[in-house]
Amino acid sequence: MDEETSTPVSTPETRSTVNGDRSVPAMAEAELASPLSSSPVDAEVLDSPSLSATTPKSHRLSRNPSFSGSSSTYQDDWDALPPLDRLTVLDLLDNFALPQQLEKLQRGISAQTDKVRRSRDAFKSRTQNARDRMVEEWRRRVPSADEQLERYRKRMRQRVEKLGKQWNDTKAISLREKISFICGVMNIFASGYLMGGYPEWFHIWYTVQLIYFMPIRIFTYHRRGYHYFLADLCYFVNVLLMLSLWVFPHSKRLFTAAYCLAYGNNAVAIIMWRNSLVFHSFDKVTSLFIHIMPCATLHCIVHLYPPELQMTRFPAIWAIKTAIPGSPTAYANVLSMLAWSTIPYAIWQLSYYFFITVRRREKIAAGRPTSFTWLRRSYAKTWIGKFVLARPDALQEPTFMMIQYFYACLTILPCPLWFLSRWASTAFLLIVFAWSIYNGATYYIDVFGKRFQRELEAMRADVIKWQNNPETLLQSPQIVPHMDGPPVQATSLDAQLADSALAPSPMRPDAGKNRSTSLDKIPMLDENSKIGATGVDGGDESLARERKPNQD
Numbered sequence: 274m275d276e277e278t279s280t281p282v283s284t285p286e287t288r289s290t291v292n293g294d295r296s297v298p299a300m301a302e303a304e305l306a307s308p309l310s311s312s313p314v315d316a317e318v319l320d321s322p323s324l325s326a327t328t329p330k331s332h333r334l335s336r337n338p339s340f341s342g343s344s345s346t347y348q349d350d351w352d353a354l355p356p357l358d359r360l361t362v363l364d365l366l367d368n369f370a371l372p373q374q375l376e377k378l379q380r381g382i383s384a385q386t387d388k389v390r391r392s393r394d395a396f397k398s399r400t401q402n403a404r405d406r407m408v409e410e411w412r413r414r415v416p417s418a419d420e421q422l423e424r425y426r427k428r429m430r431q432r433v434e435k436l437g438k439q440w441n442d443t444k445a446i447s448l449r450e451k452i453s454f455i456c457g458v459m460n461i462f463a464s465g466y467l468m469g470g471y472p473e474w475f476h477i478w479y480t481v482q483l484i485y486f487m488p489i490r491i492f493t494y495h496r497r498g499y500h501y502f503l504a505d506l507c508y509f510v511n512v513l514l515m516l517s518l519w520v521f522p523h524s525k526r527l528f529t530a531a532y533c534l535a536y537g538n539n540a541v542a543i544i545m546w547r548n549s550l551v552f553h554s555f556d557k558v559t560s561l562f563i564h565i566m567p568c569a570t571l572h573c574i575v576h577l578y579p580p581e582l583q584m585t586r587f588p589a590i591w592a593i594k595t596a597i598p599g600s601p602t603a604y605a606n607v608l609s610m611l612a613w614s615t616i617p618y619a620i621w622q623l624s625y626y627f628f629i630t631v632r633r634r635e636k637i638a639a640g641r642p643t644s645f646t647w648l649r650r651s652y653a654k655t656w657i658g659k660f661v662l663a664r665p666d667a668l669q670e671p672t673f674m675m676i677q678y679f680y681a682c683l684t685i686l687p688c689p690l691w692f693l694s695r696w697a698s699t700a701f702l703l704i705v706f707a708w709s710i711y712n713g714a715t716y717y718i719d720v721f722g723k724r725f726q727r728e729l730e731a732m733r734a735d736v737i738k739w740q741n742n743p744e745t746l747l748q749s750p751q752i753v754p755h756m757d758g759p760p761v762q763a764t765s766l767d768a769q770l771a772d773s774a775l776a777p778s779p780m781r782p783d784a785g786k787n788r789s790t791s792l793d794k795i796p797m798l799d800e801n802s803k804i805g806a807t808g809v810d811g812g813d814e815s816l817a818r819e820r821k822p823n824q825d
């Protein structure tokens with residue numbers, strides 16, 4: 274029995290099946306029905322998966338033993354395939370698993386959508402929080418209504434007190450300005466007295482004043498950064514005159530140059546540079562002295578000096594006055610004066626250009642003022658200023674120098690008349706001095722007076738604006754942070770401002786009753802500020818009657 278069991282049964286039907294003859298289904302069914310069959314062919318047939326797409330993967334066997342150690346993904350994909358001899362189109366479509374792929378893609382899209390939605394919500398939350406923090410910080414920094422109202426009161430009091438100080442306070446007119454005023458008036462009196470009574474002493478009076486004024490001018494201009502003005506022609510003319518008076522009194526050429534430049538460019542500069550006789554300003558008095566005193570000194574030593582003393586003290590002047598016309602010593606003509614005065618002028622102009630304009634170009638460009646920059650700004654709207662500014666930058670300064678040269682020559686042309694005629698020289702000096710007085714009157718009335726008027730009008734405009742609509746003035750204050758105060762609600766800020774502005778108070782008992790209060794009763798200032806010096810409280814009295822005497 275054992276031998277029969279271990280011996281395989283070999284029949285023609287079996288061999289036909291093994292050889293691949295699949296046309297005998299009866300033999301195949303017989304073989305499948307035999308439980309004693311253990312041939313490899315039988316095992317292979319029994320182990321082959323079915324063609325059903327729903328066969329569980331756990332009952333499938335690998336067709337290639339070499340993949341037994343591979344990953345589960347590859348193993349599952351490989352096990353999902355039926356044998357090649359039984360592979361159909363339906364098996365291929367089932368292997369792609371299109372519904373599962375679409376479902377997987379849909380899950381990925383849904384996950385990405387959720388992620389974007391969460392990011393958007395987080396960003397929106399952070400933005401809202403940042404905006405809330407910013408609004409809270411802004412509300413915390415905005416001053417309260419009472420602080421804004423107090424700040425407005427303080428600003429109005431300061432402006433009124435400033436006007437009072439400018440008009441009547443003793444600090445507005447310092448001791449130095451008082452001394453300058455006294456010295457300026459006395460200088461004119463002493464100069465007129467010496468010119469009429471003792472003209473032979475006038476050049477000494479001029480020298481003493483020059484020794485006093487020039488060191489102060491050099492010191493103040495260096496401190497203020499105006500020291501490039503010290504190289505202007507007016508200072509050069511004063512140096513030439515001092516050399517002619519005290520060092521080279523016999524030099525006719527030096528005297529001619531000093532006389533023509535003093536009576537020409539230097540004197541007419543009072544009109545061009547708007548020098549003014551302002552007694553309380555030491556700087557303006559000094560500038561006028563530098564321009565007009567050389568002319569007055571030359572007028573005295575040429576026309577008022579005694580001839581016998583002039584021949585010994587100033588021989589160059591005596592020789593020119595007594596020279597025969599046409600002789601080599603006759604300098605009192607247009608050509609001679611023009612020739613001998615333009616030589617030192619050219620020396621000064623070239624020196625100024627190379628030592629100031631060229632060597633100090635960087636400092637001038639950084640903001641240091643010079644005569645050229647001042648004239649270019651002051652005369653920018655005139656025809657000569659427009660002509661200079663129309664040139665390229667590299668040609669503006671040479672153009673200005675040429676204009677200065679022709680201007681100097683033009684002012685030198687009438688100098689022979691001033692030298693030969695005493696009355697013509699006197700008339701010229703009177704015209705120039707009267708022009709300086711007119712400039713001083715313009716300063717006192719137009720500049721000094723209108724400055725006070727503008728301050729008063731600005732203050733009245735602020736008061737009228739507050740009285741007509743206090744909410745408009747206080748809703749947009751100057752934001753000054755105060756970190757310790759509590760936050761102010763923006764919704765109630767306008768109401769607080771309006772209530773505080775209109776509510777009666779000890780300082781404003783009539784607030785809210787009459788919104789068009791007259792300017793004679795300024796709210797918030799009637800009882801809290803001392804403004805008797807300006808006359809703002811007393812509208813029925815003039816400013817002149819309200820002024821109190823100065824008290825030192």
